[in-house]
Amino acid sequence: MRDVAALAGVSIKTVSRVVNNEAGVAEGVRIRVQEAAARLDYRHNLAASNLRRGRGLSGLIGALLQDVSNSFSAALLRSLEDAARDRGSAILSASLDEEPERERALVHDLVTRRVDGLVLMPSTDRQDYLSSEVRAGLPVVFVDREPRGVAADSVTVENFEGARMGVEHLLAQGHRRIACLTDLDEIYTARRRREGYVAAFEARGIRPDPALTISGVRGAGAGEAAVADLLDRADPPTALFAGRNDLAQGAIRALQRRGQSDAIALVGFDDFPLADLVSPPLTVVRQDVARIGRLTADLLVARLDGDDSPPHRIVVEPTLVVRGSGEIPPPH
Amino acid sequence: MRDVAALAGVSIKTVSRVVNNEAGVAEGVRIRVQEAAARLDYRHNLAASNLRRGRGLSGLIGALLQDVSNSFSAALLRSLEDAARDRGSAILSASLDEEPERERALVHDLVTRRVDGLVLMPSTDRQDYLSSEVRAGLPVVFVDREPRGVAADSVTVENFEGARMGVEHLLAQGHRRIACLTDLDEIYTARRRREGYVAAFEARGIRPDPALTISGVRGAGAGEAAVADLLDRADPPTALFAGRNDLAQGAIRALQRRGQSDAIALVGFDDFPLADLVSPPLTVVRQDVARIGRLTADLLVARLDGDDSPPHRIVVEPTLVVRGSGEIPPPH
DNA sequence: CATGGCCTTGACAACGTTGTCATCGGACAC
DNA sequence: GTGTCCGATGACAACGTTGTCAAGGCCATG
Numbered sequence: 206m207r208d209v210a211a212l213a214g215v216s217i218k219t220v221s222r223v224v225n226n227e228a229g230v231a232e233g234v235r236i237r238v239q240e241a242a243a244r245l246d247y248r249h250n251l252a253a254s255n256l257r258r259g260r261g262l263s264g265l266i267g268a269l270l271q272d273v274s275n276s277f278s279a280a281l282l283r284s285l286e287d288a289a290r291d292r293g294s295a296i297l298s299a300s301l302d303e304e305p306e307r308e309r310a311l312v313h314d315l316v317t318r319r320v321d322g323l324v325l326m327p328s329t330d331r332q333d334y335l336s337s338e339v340r341a342g343l344p345v346v347f348v349d350r351e352p353r354g355v356a357a358d359s360v361t362v363e364n365f366e367g368a369r370m371g372v373e374h375l376l377a378q379g380h381r382r383i384a385c386l387t388d389l390d391e392i393y394t395a396r397r398r399r400e401g402y403v404a405a406f407e408a409r410g411i412r413p414d415p416a417l418t419i420s421g422v423r424g425a426g427a428g429e430a431a432v433a434d435l436l437d438r439a440d441p442p443t444a445l446f447a448g449r450n451d452l453a454q455g456a457i458r459a460l461q462r463r464g465q466s467d468a469i470a471l472v473g474f475d476d477f478p479l480a481d482l483v484s485p486p487l488t489v490v491r492q493d494v495a496r497i498g499r500l501t502a503d504l505l506v507a508r509l510d511g512d513d514s515p516p517h518r519i520v521v522e523p524t525l526v527v528r529g530s531g532e533i534p535p536p537h
Numbered sequence: 538m539r540d541v542a543a544l545a546g547v548s549i550k551t552v553s554r555v556v557n558n559e560a561g562v563a564e565g566v567r568i569r570v571q572e573a574a575a576r577l578d579y580r581h582n583l584a585a586s587n588l589r590r591g592r593g594l595s596g597l598i599g600a601l602l603q604d605v606s607n608s609f610s611a612a613l614l615r616s617l618e619d620a621a622r623d624r625g626s627a628i629l630s631a632s633l634d635e636e637p638e639r640e641r642a643l644v645h646d647l648v649t650r651r652v653d654g655l656v657l658m659p660s661t662d663r664q665d666y667l668s669s670e671v672r673a674g675l676p677v678v679f680v681d682r683e684p685r686g687v688a689a690d691s692v693t694v695e696n697f698e699g700a701r702m703g704v705e706h707l708l709a710q711g712h713r714r715i716a717c718l719t720d721l722d723e724i725y726t727a728r729r730r731r732e733g734y735v736a737a738f739e740a741r742g743i744r745p746d747p748a749l750t751i752s753g754v755r756g757a758g759a760g761e762a763a764v765a766d767l768l769d770r771a772d773p774p775t776a777l778f779a780g781r782n783d784l785a786q787g788a789i790r791a792l793q794r795r796g797q798s799d800a801i802a803l804v805g806f807d808d809f810p811l812a813d814l815v816s817p818p819l820t821v822v823r824q825d826v827a828r829i830g831r832l833t834a835d836l837l838v839a840r841l842d843g844d845d846s847p848p849h850r851i852v853v854e855p856t857l858v859v860r861g862s863g864e865i866p867p868p869h
Numbered sequence: 870c871a872t873g874g875c876c877t878t879g880a881c882a883a884c885g886t887t888g889t890c891a892t893c894g895g896a897c898a899c
Numbered sequence: 900g901t902g903t904c905c906g907a908t909g910a911c912a913a914c915g916t917t918g919t920c921a922a923g924g925c926c927a928t929g
Contacts, residue, residue, distance in 0.1 A: 251649045252587065252595065252651060256582075256584055256588060261582070273605070273614050274611045275611075286631060297597075300618060318627065319584060458814060478786070479811045484814075
């Protein structure tokens with residue numbers, strides 16, 4: 206800026222005015238400055254500008270999701286990005302991979318970078334560590350999992366009810382030996398879905414075979430292995446409930462590999478691209494990602510614009526999408 | 538920092554020393570400062586620190602991809618993120634959606650934010666506008682598409698050769714009426730794939746029916762419609778070559794809807810999750826996303842670490858993954 | 870011609886940090 | 900006791916901006 210000012214024969218402050226398109230600069234001067242800036246390849250320094258200007262605002266929004274390469278997180282990230290773009294903010298994204306330590310480290314990093322707001326799909330069990338930030342005015346919106354130990358907005362899905370619905374769908378067709386695959390029980394959504402599975406049975410006054418409840422299944426590969434193991438048993442399940450899209454995918458792979466896709470019913474939680482194209486098409490409990498993304502972005506934007514009402518807790522109802530895999534009847 | 542200094546009864550500079558874990562601070566003082574910082578919820582300001590410290594470095598890496606919700610971009614983003622994490626950098630990501638104007642605007646924004654490096658999957662035809670940045674020392678690595686009008690590293694796939702291989706696979710089985718679906722011809726990768734399609738024919742001394750070459754197909758929905766239209770014709774194709782994963786998905790949907798999945802051969806370009814689970818399993822020309830991501834990250838990191846050798850141009854060879862859909866023979 | 874007001878411009882300080890250098894006090898050697 | 904050196908600490912300027920305020924020039928008005 207100093208160089209531009211020198212070349213244009215004006216003060217630094219005038220360059221600043223031109224750069225910021227402020228009124229009150231003579232047209233000739235404005236042009237001279239712009240030419241000087243162009244000749245010198247001058248680039249405005251947003252960090253310095255924000256430092257001087259704002260109550261520590263950075264025009265950055267942090268998005269800490271579980272894994273940006275997973276279709277759910279990726280779609281969410283995209284929604285946030287679109288909302289951020291409208292406000293001229295940029296998105297700092299990172300993946301947590303269910304690692305609590307990484308969450309804490311990344312939140313700290315983002316705070317240090319003075320993000321204006323934060324979207325968090327937490328991997329920690331409790332987020333007390335966040336309360337000082339929130340108290341200091343950092344807008345945080347939780348997505349997919351509710352906050353614990355800190356008061357913040359959240360957009361979540363009725364995991365319990367969704368799972369119950371999916372499992373009831375299988376029960377209604379006469380299945381009783383229904384296996385349940387879920388991720389680590391420490392993960393809130395996984396736990397709730399497992400509980401929904403149990404509740405569906407209990408609503409009918411029966412109990413699921415505990416041997417068929419497999420939790421702690423991490424990723425598609427583990428899902429495939431778990432299903433393969435189930436099918437090897439003397440008394441295998443007649444239906445499967447997969448508590449997450451990657452587990453459903455693993456299950457499909459295992460079933461296809463054994464040619465049992467059309468023999469064993471399968472209901473997945475969380476829809477994904479192409480779920481309608483596999484064979485048989487996958488029946489799922491769908492959480493509307495686009496809607497979740499929009500709601501999350503809206504909440505955050507409202508906070509960024511100064512809304513300081515008490516935390517909102519939005520719960521989105523999932524829906525059952527019937528496609529075929531979940532309607533396979535039990536043997537005779 | 539001033540407040541912490543006051544509370545601890547030391548100078549600002551000493552606080553700075555403690556915060557940065559510098560040697561030469563008496564143990565008692567260090568502890569006093571840390572306690573004061575904790576009590577006041579002091580948070581280091583990385584922007585100010587970088588401003589003062591560094592040759593304008595920000596610890597940020599920009600990633601401008603086509604669409605972070607698309608599996609290819611998302612996987613790439615994830616690779617970059619992992620590489621960035623190792624260096625303590627954060628990733629600023631954004632989607633270009635093939636819009637040249639957005640690319641220019643976002644590059645400008647990132648430059649203004651002083652990113653230390655940039656990964657770009659360009660949507661512009663030429664990137665002359667970048668040359669002043671590159672000259673000024675901004676490390677830029679192009680991915681998926683080569684730079685034009687600017688000298689920069691790139692990691693791309695042999696699109697021409699890959700497409701030729703995929704189409705030759707169909708020709709070898711006797712198909713002659715092979716339709717070709719590609720995105721806008723302005724998109725380099727789309728154009729190269731279409732050219733590879735033609736080349737496969739020409740290598741056998743024949744010419745494809747121009748009526749079967751459909752370009753400008755944007756997205757899965759358009760792909761589905763285009764295939765539906767092709768199949769409605771009096772003289773429909775016996776095989777399809779889909780120039781991108783979303784077009785292949787649209788094609789699968791169209792074929793399934795008409796019950797022709799097992800009658801018409803299909804080869805796609807770019808593998809995707811579950812391509813092995815659709816029916817019939819999809820034969821694809823696979824570009825190794827993980828490898829591309831790693832190479833891209835490595836190039837960028839080398840540049841960030843000061844490598845100033847001439848631009849590297851890495852071309853990854855795609856491979857044909859035979860799964861079934863591409864091996865359906867032509868009628869009789 | 871004096872006055873007032875507007876428009877344009879620039880000097881200066883400040884945003885939150887850190888590099889440089891100077892100062893101070895004490896330990897140590899002689 | 901003197902000199903030297905070292906470790907601990909702080910004052911100050913600077914990173915690249917912009918808000919504040921004042922100054923200067925011009926024009927219109929009376």
